[in-house]
Amino acid sequence: xxxxxxxxxxxxxTLIGVLLIGFGAVNSADSQRLGMNINLIWxxxxxxxxxxxxxxxxxxxxxxxxx
Amino acid sequence: xxxxxxxxxDYTILIAYVAFVVGIGWALAxxxxxxxxxxxxxxxxxxxxxxxxxxSANLGALELVGMAASGAKYGIAxxxxxxxxxxxxxxxxxxxxxxxxxxSKARSVPEYLQxxxxxxxxGLNAVGFAVMTVFASGISMNxxxxxxxxxxxxxxxxxxxxxxxxxxxYVLKGGLTSAIYTEVLQFFMIVLxxxxxxxxxxxxxxxxxxxxxxxxxxxxNPMALDLNTKSFAPDAWTSAWKPLLGGSxxxxxxxxxxxxxxxxxxxxxxxxxxxxxxxVQRAMAAKNMTAARNTPIVAAIPKMLFPALVILPGMLAVAxxxxxxxxxxxxxxxxxPANYAKAVDVxxxxxPPNPAAEIKxxxxxxxxxxxxxxxxxxxxxNAATKLSDDQxxxxxxxxxxxxxxxxxxxxxxxxxxxxxxxxxxxxxxxxSFMSGMAGNVTAFNTVWTYNLYQAFFxxxxxxxxxxxxxxxxxxxxxxxxxxxxxxxxxxxxxxxIIQLVFGFVxxxxxxxxxFGMFWKRTTSIGAFFGLLGGILSSxxxxxxxxxxxxxxGVKGGYLGMKIEFPSxxxxxxxxxxxxxxxxFVLTLVISLATSRTKSDEQLKGLVYSLTPKIVDxxxxxxxxxxxxxxxxxxxxxxxxxxxx
Numbered sequence: 001x002x003x004x005x006x007x008x009x010x011x012x013x014t015l016i017g018v019l020l021i022g023f024g025a026v027n028s029a030d031s032q033r034l035g036m037n038i039n040l041i042w043x044x045x046x047x048x049x050x051x052x053x054x055x056x057x058x059x060x061x062x063x064x065x066x067x
Numbered sequence: 068x069x070x071x072x073x074x075x076x077d078y079t080i081l082i083a084y085v086a087f088v089v090g091i092g093w094a095l096a097x098x099x100x101x102x103x104x105x106x107x108x109x110x111x112x113x114x115x116x117x118x119x120x121x122x123s124a125n126l127g128a129l130e131l132v133g134m135a136a137s138g139a140k141y142g143i144a145x146x147x148x149x150x151x152x153x154x155x156x157x158x159x160x161x162x163x164x165x166x167x168x169x170x171s172k173a174r175s176v177p178e179y180l181q182x183x184x185x186x187x188x189x190g191l192n193a194v195g196f197a198v199m200t201v202f203a204s205g206i207s208m209n210x211x212x213x214x215x216x217x218x219x220x221x222x223x224x225x226x227x228x229x230x231x232x233x234x235x236x237y238v239l240k241g242g243l244t245s246a247i248y249t250e251v252l253q254f255f256m257i258v259l260x261x262x263x264x265x266x267x268x269x270x271x272x273x274x275x276x277x278x279x280x281x282x283x284x285x286x287x288n289p290m291a292l293d294l295n296t297k298s299f300a301p302d303a304w305t306s307a308w309k310p311l312l313g314g315s316x317x318x319x320x321x322x323x324x325x326x327x328x329x330x331x332x333x334x335x336x337x338x339x340x341x342x343x344x345x346x347v348q349r350a351m352a353a354k355n356m357t358a359a360r361n362t363p364i365v366a367a368i369p370k371m372l373f374p375a376l377v378i379l380p381g382m383l384a385v386a387x388x389x390x391x392x393x394x395x396x397x398x399x400x401x402x403x404p405a406n407y408a409k410a411v412d413v414x415x416x417x418x419p420p421n422p423a424a425e426i427k428x429x430x431x432x433x434x435x436x437x438x439x440x441x442x443x444x445x446x447x448x449n450a451a452t453k454l455s456d457d458q459x460x461x462x463x464x465x466x467x468x469x470x471x472x473x474x475x476x477x478x479x480x481x482x483x484x485x486x487x488x489x490x491x492x493x494x495x496x497x498x499s500f501m502s503g504m505a506g507n508v509t510a511f512n513t514v515w516t517y518n519l520y521q522a523f524f525x526x527x528x529x530x531x532x533x534x535x536x537x538x539x540x541x542x543x544x545x546x547x548x549x550x551x552x553x554x555x556x557x558x559x560x561x562x563x564i565i566q567l568v569f570g571f572v573x574x575x576x577x578x579x580x581x582f583g584m585f586w587k588r589t590t591s592i593g594a595f596f597g598l599l600g601g602i603l604s605s606x607x608x609x610x611x612x613x614x615x616x617x618x619x620g621v622k623g624g625y626l627g628m629k630i631e632f633p634s635x636x637x638x639x640x641x642x643x644x645x646x647x648x649x650x651f652v653l654t655l656v657i658s659l660a661t662s663r664t665k666s667d668e669q670l671k672g673l674v675y676s677l678t679p680k681i682v683d684x685x686x687x688x689x690x691x692x693x694x695x696x697x698x699x700x701x702x703x704x705x706x707x708x709x710x711x
Contacts, residue, residue: 009252023076033484
C-alpha cells in the first residue's frame with residue numbers, strides 16, 4: 001500500500017534524536033551516566049538511524065534497510 | 068520503588084511516538100476499501116516489513132518483562148525460549164508450512180483447517196483462538212496499567228483507556244496494514260529504547276566477564292541473596308546446557324534436557340510459531356509467496372539476538388544485587404507505605420534492642436520474610452547512632468527477602484536513565500504493549516469476521532457488510548479486552564485458571580496441523596476427535612500432577628496428587644508433551660479407522676505430497692528460505708555452543 005514505512009520511522013527517530021542531542025547539550029550535568037553524556041551520545045545514534053531510514057525511503061531502493 | 072518523575076522532554080518523546088502511530092493509521096485509512104484490505108492487507112506488504120511485524124507482534128510487554136524476570140531467576144538458560152523454543156519452529160514454518168497457508172489462499176489459520184478438513188475442526192480452533200486473543204490482550208493491558216500506576220503514579224483507568232484508545236484509533240483507521248506498519252516502528256522503538264539501558268548496566272557491572280564472575284559466586288550461594296533455597300554449580304546462571312545435563316535438580320529452572328527439547332523445543336514451540344494466527348497472519352499479509360515464506364526467516368534474525376536485549380538485563384540485575392557498592396537490588400514486592408511505617412516504628416521504638424523479637428515484628432508488619440542478618444545490622448547501626456526514618460526505611464527495603472522479578476527491567480531503567488533517555492525507554496515499553504495488543508486485535512477481528520460470523524452465523528452477505536463487521540468487531544474486541552483487564556485486576560486467580568486453559572487448548576494443536584499438512588490419509592473425524600482428545604487429556608494430566616511446593620488446587624493436583632514435578636515449568640513442558648502425544652495417536656488411529664471424505668484433487672495445495680514443490684530457481688540464493696533457513700539454524704547451533 002502506498003506508504004513507505006521508512007518515512008515515518010526515519011522522521012520520528014530524526015526528531016527524537018535531535019531532541020535528545022539538544023536536551024543533552026543544554027542539560028549536560030543531568031545527562032551524565034557512568035561518565036558519559038548518554039543523552040547526547042544516544043541522540044546521535046538515533047539521528048544517524050533516522051537519517052539512514054530517510055535516505056533509504058527517498059532512494060526508494062528495494063534492498064531492505066539495516067535491521 | 069518511588070514513582071518516577073517525568074520531565075517535559077520525556078512527555079515530548081511519548082507524544083511524538085503516539086502522534087506517529089496515529090498518523091500512520093490516518094495515512095492508510097484511504098486505502099481501506101474492502102474487508103480484505105482491512106482484515107488481510109490484501110496481501111500487499113514487502114518481506115522486511117512483515118518479518119519485523121511478525122517478531123514485534125510476539126514481543127508484547129509481558130514478554131519483555133517476563134523474559135527479564137526469568138533471566139534473573141534462571142540465568143542464561145532462559146535463552147532456550149529463543150534458540151530452542153523459537154528459531155527451529157520459525158524456520159520450519161517458513162520452509163514447510165507457509166506454502167500451504169499462503170498457497171491455499173486461506174484468510175486465516177483456522178480457515179486452512181476448514182479447507183483441509185471441515186467446519187467443525189475449524190470452529191474448534193477458531194473459538195479457542197478468538198477467546199484467547201481477547202483474554203491475552205486483557206491480561207497484558209491490566210499488567211501495563213498497573214505498571215504505569217506504580218512507576219509513574221498514573222491513574223489506572225486513565226492508563227488503560229488512553230493506551231487502548233490509541234491502539235483502537237490506528238487499527239480502526241488502517242486495519243491490519245496499520246497494525247503491521249506500526250509494529251515495524253514499534254520494533255525499532257523497543258530495540259533502540261532498551262539498548263542503552265542494557266549497555267549502561269553492563270558497563271556498570273564491569274563487562275561480560277565481570278558479570279559471569281559475580282554470577283558464579285551467586286550460583287554457589289544463592290541463599291545469601293534469598294534468590295533460591297539451595298546452591299548450584301558455579302555455572303548454573305551462566306551456562307545454557309551444562310546445568311540441564313545434571314538433571315532437574317541441578318538448575319534453578321528445575322527442568323531436564325528432555326523437557327526442554329521435546330516439551331519446549333518441539334511441542335510448545337512448533338504449536339505456537341507454526342499455528343498461532345497472531346504471528347502467522349503477518350506472513351499471510353505478504354505480497355507474494357516468496358515474501359510470505361521469507362517473513363519468519365527475516366524475523367528469526369532479530370529473534371536470535373533478542374536474549375541480549377531481554378534476558379541479559381535480568382542477569383545483570385542479579386549481578387548488581389550481589390555488588391553492595393552499586394546501591395541496587397531487584398525491587399521487593401510492593402509493600403504499602405503504612406506497613407513500612409509500622410516496621411520503622413518497630414526498629415525505632417524497641418528499647419533496649421531485641422533483634423530476635425524485632426525481626427519477627429518487622430516481618431509481620433511488612434507481611435514479607437526479611438533477611439535476619441540485614442535487620443540485625445540495621446538494629447545495631449540504629450543503636451550506635453540514631454538513624455533517620457528514611458534511613459531505617461531504606462534499610463528495611465533492602466532487607467526484604469523476596470523479589471518482584473517482573474520489575475527488574477524498570478528498576479534498571481530508573482537507575483540508569485536520565486530525563487530524556489527515560490522518556491525513550493518508557494515509550495519503548497508502551498510500544499511493546501501496543502504491538503502485542505494490536506496483534507491480538509487484528510487476529511481476533513479477522514477470525515471473528517471470516518471464520519465465525521461469516522462461516523457460521525451470517526453467510527452470503529456483500530463484502531461491504533463484512534467490512535463493516537470487521538470495523539465493528541474491532542471496537543467490540545477492544546471493549547472486551549478492557550473488560551478482561553478489569554476482570555484480571557479483580558480476580559488474579561481466575562486469570563491463572565484461564566491462562567492454564569489456554570495451555571490445555573494450545574498444547575496438542577500442532578499434531579493436528581502436522582497430520583493435516585503431511586499425511587493425506589488424515590480424516591476430518593480423526594482430526595476433530597484427536598484435537599478434542601488432546602485438549603481433554605491435558606486437562607486430566609493437569610488434574611493428576613503438581614509442581615514441587617504447590618498445594619493442590621488451581622495449579623494442579625485437584626484429582627489426587629499422583630505425580631510430582633520439580634517445578635511448574637517442568638510440569639508445563641511435560642503436559643504439552645503428553646497432550647501432543649495423545650492428539651497424535653488419536654488422530655492417527657481414528658484416521659486409519661475412518662474413510663477419507665476428500666479426494667486427492669480436493670487436497671491439492673493443502674497437503675504436502677499432493678502439492679507441486681515450489682521451485683526457487685528464479686529466486687536469488689539469499690532469498691531462498693531453505694538456504695537462508697539452514698544458515699540461520701547453523702548460527703543458532705553455534706550460539707548454543709558458545710553459551711554451552
